Amino acid sequence: MKKLKGIGLLLLSNVLIIVTLSITFTILSQVILPYFGIDIRGIVSGPNLLFAAFFGFGGAFLSLAMSKTLAKMMVGASPITQPRTQAEVLVLETVQKISERLKVTMPEVYIYESPDPNAFATGPSRNNSMVAVSTGLLQNLNQNEIRAVLAHEMGHVYNGDMFTTTVLAGLMNTFVYIIANIIYRFLAERSEGLAFVAYFIIYMALSFLAMIPISWWSRRREFSADRFAANTVGKEHMISALQSIDRWVNQVQYQYPSEDALATMKISGQTRSFMQIFSTHPPI
Numbered sequence: 001m002k003k004l005k006g007i008g009l010l011l012l013s014n015v016l017i018i019v020t021l022s023i024t025f026t027i028l029s030q031v032i033l034p035y036f037g038i039d040i041r042g043i044v045s046g047p048n049l050l051f052a053a054f055f056g057f058g059g060a061f062l063s064l065a066m067s068k069t070l071a072k073m074m075v076g077a078s079p080i081t082q083p084r085t086q087a088e089v090l091v092l093e094t095v096q097k098i099s100e101r102l103k104v105t106m107p108e109v110y111i112y113e114s115p116d117p118n119a120f121a122t123g124p125s126r127n128n129s130m131v132a133v134s135t136g137l138l139q140n141l142n143q144n145e146i147r148a149v150l151a152h153e154m155g156h157v158y159n160g161d162m163f164t165t166t167v168l169a170g171l172m173n174t175f176v177y178i179i180a181n182i183i184y185r186f187l188a189e190r191s192e193g194l195a196f197v198a199y200f201i202i203y204m205a206l207s208f209l210a211m212i213p214i215s216w217w218s219r220r221r222e223f224s225a226d227r228f229a230a231n232t233v234g235k236e237h238m239i240s241a242l243q244s245i246d247r248w249v250n251q252v253q254y255q256y257p258s259e260d261a262l263a264t265m266k267i268s269g270q271t272r273s274f275m276q277i278f279s280t281h282p283p284i
Contacts, residue, residue: 146241
């Protein structure tokens with residue numbers, strides 16, 4: 001029943017966003033822009049906008065709905081239901097205690113094989129989520145630091161970061177599609193071939209640029225999750241956890257893969273590239 005409720009809320013949110021965009025676009029194209037001498041009524045129609053919103057938000061929300069399943073497959077995570085070690089007991093009990101304090105449904109708890117001390121949370125909603133920790137996290141951090149990292153991940157769950165990131169991604173997808181489509185229709189009157197090439201290039205370029213606000217939001221939510229963890233388990237433990245992660249990365253000269261599909265979810269990721277505006281994490 002809870003899963004059905006979560007899916008229903010996602011669908012309702014998606015519909016409301018599309019309706020809001022449609023109304024906003026109608027007012028913008030029919031009233032505001034013509035007032036300033038800008039007429040796009042013959043280039044972009046209401047149905048086109050609805051399709052763009054459905055295309056943009058549909059894919060984003062589908063990814064969110066499948067996020068737990070995809071994440072488990074990507075890292076080969078195993079559930080912690082019957083803890084085999086003291087570290088696994090610590091993980092399970094910490095997540096359970098924080099969940100009870102926040103009055104949210106206990107997330108599914110997983111462990112996956114990876115040398116780097118890392119963890120992530122994902123799921124459609126705060127009452128339908130999962131938290132996963134790497135073996136490297138349990139091997140390289142002490143108990144208080146592990147609790148802090150888990151509190152950080154529970155902060156993501158409680159703050160609804162997965163949902164808000166999905167909404168932002170859907171919004172960016174919609175704008176990318178609309179702008180590329182406007183340019184295509186404008187150029188198609190002159191040359192169909194030129195319009196197709198321009199559409200492809202502009203779509204790829206705008207998709208790349210759309211990562212800037214998404215990455216900016218990802219960095220902000222990391223700070224919010226750190227603040228949540230500091231208030232939950234003590235700021236000294238959160239600071240110590242981040243220092244331990246940073247120390248490990250520097251000692252082993254570990255390079256996070258740039259193609260990591262879960263980068264925006266994890267507590268630690270690549271941050272020292274020359275293109276900081278595309279970094280999903282702030283410097284440790």
